[in-house]
Amino acid sequence: MVGKKFGRLTVLRLSEKTVSGTKWVCACDCGKNTSVTTSKLKSGGTKSCGCLASEMLSRRNFKHGHTAGNKFTPEYHSWASMITRCYNQKSKSYKSHGAKGVGVCDRWRNSFENFIADMGPRPPGHSLDRICNTGSYTPKNCRWATGVVQARNRSSTLFVTVGGSTKSLMEWCDIYGVKRARIRSMVEKRGMTYSAADESIAVAPATKSQCKNAKG
Numbered sequence: 001m002v003g004k005k006f007g008r009l010t011v012l013r014l015s016e017k018t019v020s021g022t023k024w025v026c027a028c029d030c031g032k033n034t035s036v037t038t039s040k041l042k043s044g045g046t047k048s049c050g051c052l053a054s055e056m057l058s059r060r061n062f063k064h065g066h067t068a069g070n071k072f073t074p075e076y077h078s079w080a081s082m083i084t085r086c087y088n089q090k091s092k093s094y095k096s097h098g099a100k101g102v103g104v105c106d107r108w109r110n111s112f113e114n115f116i117a118d119m120g121p122r123p124p125g126h127s128l129d130r131i132c133n134t135g136s137y138t139p140k141n142c143r144w145a146t147g148v149v150q151a152r153n154r155s156s157t158l159f160v161t162v163g164g165s166t167k168s169l170m171e172w173c174d175i176y177g178v179k180r181a182r183i184r185s186m187v188e189k190r191g192m193t194y195s196a197a198d199e200s201i202a203v204a205p206a207t208k209s210q211c212k213n214a215k216g
Contacts, residue, residue: 001014001024001038001041002014002024006026006041006042006044006046006047007044007046007047007048007052008028008029008030008047008048008049008051008052009026009027009028009029009034009036009041009046009047009048009049010026010027011024011025011026011041012024012025012026012027012033013025015035016035018037020037021037021038021039022037022038023035023036023037023038024036024037024038024041026041026049028048028049028051029048030048030049030051032049032051033049034046034049034050074122075115075116075119075121075122076112078122078127078128079108079112079115079116081128082104082108082128082137083104083109085097085098086098086102086103086104086136086137087103087104101136102130102134102135102136102137103136103137104136104137105136105137105138105139107139108137108138108139118139119139119142119144120144122144123144125146125147126144126145126146127144127145127147128142128144128145129142129143129144129145130142131143
């Protein structure tokens with residue numbers, strides 16, 4: 001093995017023998033040394049000290065123009081974070097997303113370019129939000145939203161339908177100038193109505209139909 005080259009790595013000497021296999025100290029073309037098992041060298045699983053993956057990621061970022069000063073743009077960060085909380089079990093957000101079955105559609109999971117084409121630039125003060133928070137990340141179920149809007153769209157938020165339009169309880173209270181406690185009481189009792197500005201408003205719990213197309 002000593003003297004052989006695998007990708008960017010040249011084997012220098014034996015490092016150690018472990019349960020996972022024999023490891024070799026290798027010199028990378030970039031100047032750094034790293035320890036790699038025989039199996040990973042021969043299979044091509046490891047071709048560098050890690051610099052190759054970084055360069056490929058960097059080239060991809062510059063390809064779609066979403067880096068600035070070698071930092072990710074807000075849109076790219078939103079895309080990467082979305083995938084992390086859905087598929088990385090080590091992520092703190094995994095238990096509230098991936099563990100609950102929330103995923104990312106194939107169109108977005110495999111392509112940032114598709115994501116930005118569907119979502120467009122992120123407006124200042126906005127972040128990625130799922131319209132139906134029990135659904136997955138798909139073009140039909142996502143939007144750029146402010147923190148206030150997202151706070152009204154939590155799983156604990158009560159949604160009501162007024163005249164065929166579904167909004168959060170807080171939104172309806174702002175629109176008609178009524179207290180949340182009063183409307184919530186009517187909603188929980190069901191079948192009651194509230195009159196405001198000489199207009200009768202039928203209030204009832206929202207259906208889940210808006211979430212059907214958001215699953216995926």
